[in-house]
Amino acid sequence: MPRLLPLLLMLMAPVLPAAAQPQESSRFFPYTLKTTKLPNGLTVVRVPFNSPGIVAYITSVRVGSRNEVEAGRTGFAHFFEHMMFKGTKSNPEGQRERILGGYGFDDNAFTTDDITVYQAYGPTAGLPQLIALEADRFQNLEYSEPSFQTEALAVLGEYHKSAAAPDLKIEESLAKTAFTRHTYQHTTLGFYDDIKAMPKAYAYSRTFFERWYTPANITLFIVGDFDDAQVLEAVTKHYGNWKRELATVAIPAEPAQTKARSVHVDWAQPTQPRHVLAWHTPAARADTPDTAIQSLLAEYLVGDTSPAYKELVLEKQLVESLYVSTAPHRDPYLFPIDATLQDEKHRAAVDATLRRDVKALVDGKVDAARVKAIQDHLRYGLLMGMDTPRDVAIDLAFYSGVMGPPDALASYLKQLGTVTPKQLTAFAKKYLVDSNLTVLTLTPKPAAGGTP
Structure with missing residues (x-):
């Protein structure tokens, strides 16, 4: 997804008057809907x-x-x-x-x-x-x-x-x-x-x-x-003559998690160990900044400019990769930090480093300059990726499909640029806490007489 294009300010009215829905213009999205x-x-x-x-x-x-x-x-x-x-x-x-x-x-x-x-x-x-x-x-x-x-x-x-x-x-x-x-x-x-x-x-x-x-x-x-x-x-x-009605089906609500959970996976084939810290986080909505906050947090905590990435991947080389999937979801989902370890013996050190940086955020220790740089990178990267009609259409369809409004992508882009360091800390204090955490560990388990 990730060239900044001229930003248009005006949304044109539909040609046909029947059921036409004018939309509020947004200077954060460069195309007319x-x-x-x-x-x-x-x-x-x-x-x-x-x-x-x-x-x-x-x-x-x-x-x-x-x-x-x-x-x-x-x-x-x-x-x-x-x-x-x-x-x-x-x-x-x-x-x-x-x-x-x-x-x-x-x-x-x-x-x-x-x-x-x-x-x-x-x-x-x-x-x-x-x-x-x-x-x-x-x-x-x-x-x-x-x-x-x-x-x-x-x-x-x-x-x-x-x-x-x-x-x-x-x-x-x-x-x-x-x-x-x-x-x-x-x-x-x-x-x-x-x-x-x-x-x-x-x-x-x-x-x-x-x-x-x-x-x-x-x-x-x-x-x-x-x-x-x-x-x-x-x-x-x-x-126009399609008349099929949408069904009403109740999606079970997930109860609030009240204590930490964990799960271990033994993998029978050679692979690298994995360590995942996943917290429950809010649903994606066009009228809240929660999705933008999670995108910023992912880069802030484990992106290429983060202390954790520099320490674990570049300097000590304990980890091959750090990744957070922040795809928005219609209902409350997860914020999962996924670390691919170089060796099982590094698991405790990696876990401690990741928790240290989350705690620093919860304690209000935020590098505002780096937050601003991440905001610019994410917003402009997304816009620069809209090189073709297909790029634009798929991005619009994805954010609208999850959040609802056809112009949800514009809302997301706006929120990416307006989130403050204080909002990041408040979000972390509320959601990135141990009682809301699920830890997954995966270890390659050698077959009898073999080595992974």
């Missing part, structure tokens, strides 16, 4: 971009593993990322790909804990056909039970491939320990036993699709070179 909500709830965001003849068409669905609430039915959000390419009665499997391939579109998708994003990127000349094809598959997806079962086995194969490296096991073990009720306790892939049983869940799969793939749960982001009136007319024509 035109947003319209159709009567059926579908939100359509158009962003003019100087990319002659090229357009990005992104469909953001607010469904991820977070939404998998029934016991035994995890993994279906990711599964539908696969199934959405199976075709419809009007466009059987393969036909959509042949049409888009003829124009040269790049077509892909990804699933997270909170959202599923479908992306098509290519020539504006093919946009009318693309709109019709996308509207068709989101309303009229068809697949047989044998096709469903075949794809379920492919998903199982994907799980096995991922499980060959320690990262999936770390993610699973940490989530299962840190969360006792919330659906974040399983990964995007789902619980292994549920994935194995998935071929028998054809009927449920249709329920899941109809529950979440609804117009009110979807936002279109169209970025690039196009005629706005023509695009909005085409979208209204092809999506």
Whole structure:
């Protein structure tokens, strides 16, 4: 994601008056958003971009593993990322790909804990056909039970491939320990036993699709070179009669953690030891600075300019890498410092150093100059990464999908520049405390008679 572009101050009104929603302008985001909500709830965001003849068409669905609430039915959000390419009665499997391939579109998708994003990127000349094809598959997806079962086995194969490296096991073990009720306790892939049983869940799969793939749960982001009136007319024509209603499903709330937790993983294959300190932190919202604070804290505590990085990675070389995943989440999630150790014997020293620097922050010892440098780096890096319509569309879709408003990315950029050192300390005092901490350790365990 990570060239500062001219910052525009004005958001243009939508061309069609029906259901048009004007948005407040923001000098923190360099592109104009035109947003319209159709009567059926579908939100359509158009962003003019100087990319002659090229357009990005992104469909953001607010469904991820977070939404998998029934016991035994995890993994279906990711599964539908696969199934959405199976075709419809009007466009059987393969036909959509042949049409888009003829124009040269790049077509892909990804699933997270909170959202599923479908992306098509290519020539504006093919946009009318693309709109019709996308509207068709989101309303009229068809697949047989044998096709469903075949794809379920492919998903199982994907799980096995991922499980060959320690990262999936770390993610699973940490989530299962840190969360006792919330659906974040399983990964995007789902619980292994549920994935194995998935071929028998054809009927449920249709329920899941109809529950979440609804117009009110979807936002279109169209970025690039196009005629706005023509695009909005085409979208209204092809999506406007879609009437499926969004289901109301309660996501279990996670109780507050009251004492420290820990989990250990023995890894049977040669690998480097891992040490993770993970604290529960608030949900991402467009109207609070919590997400920006966590992004700043990650760089402040373990980024390339941090004392911990200089000491543990560069000087003493106790650690190969330090990393914090700060991807925003719809519900309260985790702030995990992940250290890849050079040797098991360094674990205690690494743990002590990381806790020392967190405590210093809690005690109010903050380097304000370094905070300002990190803010500039993060904001300008994000803006400089928006080189193509696809970059802009995916960033917009991701932050909107998690936080809600179509212009959530602008809110995040603004907050990145306005967080104060005092806010970092207050956040650390509230959340980066031992009673809110889960520690994960992973050690390579040699097989009998062998060495890791």
